[in-house]
Amino acid sequence: MSRDDIVTPSTPPRMADVAKLAGVSKMTVSRVLAGRDVSARTRQRVEDAIDSLGYLPDASAGTLSSGRSEFIVALVPSLISSNFADTVRGLNDAVRAQGLCLLLGDTNYQVEEEALLVRTLLRHRPVGVMLTGSVHLPNTCKLLQQAGVPVVETWDIPSEPIDQSVGFSNIDAAAAMVGHLQARGYRRIAFIGGASALDNRGLQRRRGYLQAIAALDLGEPRLLEHGDSPITMSHGGEAIRRLLERWPDTDAVLCVSDLSAFGAIMECHRQGLKVPDDLAVAGFGDFEVSRYCTPTISTVAVDPYRIGLRAGEMLLASAWALREGLPRPRETARLDYQILAREST
Amino acid sequence: MSRDDIVTPSTPPRMADVAKLAGVSKMTVSRVLAGRDVSARTRQRVEDAIDSLGYLPDASAGTLSSGRSEFIVALVPSLISSNFADTVRGLNDAVRAQGLCLLLGDTNYQVEEEALLVRTLLRHRPVGVMLTGSVHLPNTCKLLQQAGVPVVETWDIPSEPIDQSVGFSNIDAAAAMVGHLQARGYRRIAFIGGASALDNRGLQRRRGYLQAIAALDLGEPRLLEHGDSPITMSHGGEAIRRLLERWPDTDAVLCVSDLSAFGAIMECHRQGLKVPDDLAVAGFGDFEVSRYCTPTISTVAVDPYRIGLRAGEMLLASAWALREGLPRPRETARLDYQILAREST
DNA sequence: TTGAAAGCGCTACCAT
DNA sequence: ATGGTAGCGCTTTCAA
Numbered sequence: 002m003s004r005d006d007i008v009t010p011s012t013p014p015r016m017a018d019v020a021k022l023a024g025v026s027k028m029t030v031s032r033v034l035a036g037r038d039v040s041a042r043t044r045q046r047v048e049d050a051i052d053s054l055g056y057l058p059d060a061s062a063g064t065l066s067s068g069r070s071e072f073i074v075a076l077v078p079s080l081i082s083s084n085f086a087d088t089v090r091g092l093n094d095a096v097r098a099q100g101l102c103l104l105l106g107d108t109n110y111q112v113e114e115e116a117l118l119v120r121t122l123l124r125h126r127p128v129g130v131m132l133t134g135s136v137h138l139p140n141t142c143k144l145l146q147q148a149g150v151p152v153v154e155t156w157d158i159p160s161e162p163i164d165q166s167v168g169f170s171n172i173d174a175a176a177a178m179v180g181h182l183q184a185r186g187y188r189r190i191a192f193i194g195g196a197s198a199l200d201n202r203g204l205q206r207r208r209g210y211l212q213a214i215a216a217l218d219l220g221e222p223r224l225l226e227h228g229d230s231p232i233t234m235s236h237g238g239e240a241i242r243r244l245l246e247r248w249p250d251t252d253a254v255l256c257v258s259d260l261s262a263f264g265a266i267m268e269c270h271r272q273g274l275k276v277p278d279d280l281a282v283a284g285f286g287d288f289e290v291s292r293y294c295t296p297t298i299s300t301v302a303v304d305p306y307r308i309g310l311r312a313g314e315m316l317l318a319s320a321w322a323l324r325e326g327l328p329r330p331r332e333t334a335r336l337d338y339q340i341l342a343r344e345s346t
Numbered sequence: 347m348s349r350d351d352i353v354t355p356s357t358p359p360r361m362a363d364v365a366k367l368a369g370v371s372k373m374t375v376s377r378v379l380a381g382r383d384v385s386a387r388t389r390q391r392v393e394d395a396i397d398s399l400g401y402l403p404d405a406s407a408g409t410l411s412s413g414r415s416e417f418i419v420a421l422v423p424s425l426i427s428s429n430f431a432d433t434v435r436g437l438n439d440a441v442r443a444q445g446l447c448l449l450l451g452d453t454n455y456q457v458e459e460e461a462l463l464v465r466t467l468l469r470h471r472p473v474g475v476m477l478t479g480s481v482h483l484p485n486t487c488k489l490l491q492q493a494g495v496p497v498v499e500t501w502d503i504p505s506e507p508i509d510q511s512v513g514f515s516n517i518d519a520a521a522a523m524v525g526h527l528q529a530r531g532y533r534r535i536a537f538i539g540g541a542s543a544l545d546n547r548g549l550q551r552r553r554g555y556l557q558a559i560a561a562l563d564l565g566e567p568r569l570l571e572h573g574d575s576p577i578t579m580s581h582g583g584e585a586i587r588r589l590l591e592r593w594p595d596t597d598a599v600l601c602v603s604d605l606s607a608f609g610a611i612m613e614c615h616r617q618g619l620k621v622p623d624d625l626a627v628a629g630f631g632d633f634e635v636s637r638y639c640t641p642t643i644s645t646v647a648v649d650p651y652r653i654g655l656r657a658g659e660m661l662l663a664s665a666w667a668l669r670e671g672l673p674r675p676r677e678t679a680r681l682d683y684q685i686l687a688r689e690s691t
Numbered sequence: 692t693t694g695a696a697a698g699c700g701c702t703a704c705c706a707t
Numbered sequence: 708a709t710g711g712t713a714g715c716g717c718t719t720t721c722a723a
Binding site: 025026027028029032038039040043062064065066067068 | 692693694695698699700701
């Protein structure tokens with residue numbers, strides 16, 4: 002054709018244009034796109050017309066008409082945490098085979114922002130919503146329940162789940178790591194965490210530390226709270242300095258995150274402290290850095306990708322049940338964690 | 347009321363329900379939601395009705411009717427790279443004030459996957475599309491151009507941009523780092539990169555290395571290609587072993603990414619090699635780990651967040667011009683990079 | 692296997 | 708400042 006180079010036609014092609022070109026009705030085009038029963042000859046003609054026009058069906062029209070959207074919502078406290086990024090990746094992998102699109106929101110560790118995002122994103126009538134954590138504003142829960150949309154809370158074990166959940170006990174995991182330190186012979190064990198009340202996972206880990214210290218009769222807790230979430234590498238260095246000022250005879254420290262643990266270890270190097278001989282350092286989360294730094298960092302391993310994958314599967318199952326009018330599953334998946342004993346303890 | 351606890355009404359409230367309850371027409375409700383001129387009394391009545399019904403406007407109906415969506419698309423090669431996560435964060439921060447939602451796609455470093463995602467996501471008629479890199483399938487570009495949607499390519503300087511772009515020259519940046527190494531007195535400088543042809547940024551950095559080696563008359567290049575993108579910490583350790591087998595007298599190495607550089611340095615530690623005395627190691631990207639590890643890693647600093655922020659602003663400006671029927675800006679923003687000389691070189 | 696008509700929930704446009 | 712009507716582009720439903 003001589004018009005191949007016209008790139009922005011005044012108006013993009015509609016289904017009616019395809020239908021006219023193929024010499025069929027709109028319905029037949031719609032059926033071809035949906036993969037329904039259409040004779041081979043007709044289908045071919047329609048597909049040719051679609052290709053030659055460069056037709057892309059309009060999603061909002063389809064959604065409005067059918068009542069079914071193609072969105073899945075994922076809300077994370079922070080995009081830069083590789084942990085949550087992995088969870089989003091898992092969710093994405095679980096649902097993209099169904100042709101669903103990922104609507105992503107970053108709450109910046111704030112429940113108010115979460116509520117705002119839920120309100121905004123619910124307007125798109127998503128097939129499912131993945132939340133991070135178990136702490137939400139009452140309004141958030143109400144909106145979600147009212148919408149009747151499948152929800153999965155992740156990274157935690159909610160005592161009163163909105164719908165479904167997949168996570169692990171941050172309390173138990175942190176306590177288990179304290180147990181590991183105690184078994185290694187450490188007795189003056191400290192905890193380095195964030196000062197923010199907004200990071201419930203961090204708070205739970207702190208609680209696990211406190212419970213274990215009490216249960217194992219390890220004396221007064223040594224609790225250092227410093228900095229905001231997301232916890233980064235700089236956190237550990239600053240925190241360890243303050244910790245050692247206050248409790249110089251500490252022999253082991255559990256950090257709320259591997260990133261913090263790494264920062265702490267690097268600061269120990271600078272101060273001439275040997276890890277683990279002078280001070281043992283444990284992390285949480287099994288970040289990549291812990292496997293490759295020297296010394297390698299003992300940590301609590303969880304599987305962020307699997308959390309997302311599982312959440313995606315639960316959401317798909319719920320959405321399917323909802324469509325078929327079947328009773329909805331209401332699962333609370335408790336995932337394993339593992340204590341990885343490495344060189345730093 | 348006595349029905350407050352009914353959480354999932356058979357059908358969610360529509361605008362007509364709100365209108366009826368407030369005793370006004372649908373149009374007035376629509377105006378209240380759009381923030382248009384409505385008398386204070388009427389507005390109050392409508393807002394009360396909205397609250398008491400828990401009404402959430404349906405986005406697809408709005409989009410279909412107005413022809414304007416509220417989506418912005420972001421396509422990244424990998425979600426787990428903190429670099430791209432930062433860019434997405436910047437984009438998000440730039441556009442969320444306008445109430446836009448982020449539709450995220452992970453291409454997994456594959457142009458075919460990118461083409462597929464573009465096709466899928468374009469069906470939602472996004473306000474703008476952010477792409478990563480300058481290498482795309484012809485079909486991807488055609489679809490994008492045909493849709494007439496504002497596009498920004500990031501992290502690179504495309505020779506033939508689809509629309510707009512914001513990035514930096516990976517070639518120049520890598521060459522500049524080689525220059526830095528040469529200035530420090532190193533003469534047998536190697537490059538560690540990925541073996542994947544899909545990561546164009548990595549390829550450009552390699553090209554910059556080769557150009558600089560030739561320009562500075564530093565002899566035969568020492569090019570080690572290993573592993574797939576995304577490049578992770580494990581990459582560096584493996585690559586440095588192979589590098590030193592092949593060219594044992596290497597005195598400096600530029601790594602395609604800080605993560606690789608970190609892995610390389612940790613492997614040097616294990617082998618008893620002192621960095622930088624026995625071997626200097628430089629990275630690329632200014633990842634957090636480079637600032638906190640020992641030795642701190644010399645690197646090329648770019649600003650991923652700013653790339654995203656700028657991309658968002660460009661997209662908003664284009665979308666605005668498009669709506670107003672004004673000529674669209676067509677900017678190609680070239681961002682700075684910085685050579686950060688730290689302890690590892 | 693295919694087509695015609697109705698309508699999804701909202702906004703643009705023109706009235707008043 | 709407010710309301711009525713038409714219609715966005717598709718899918719559902721029913722009929723042929």
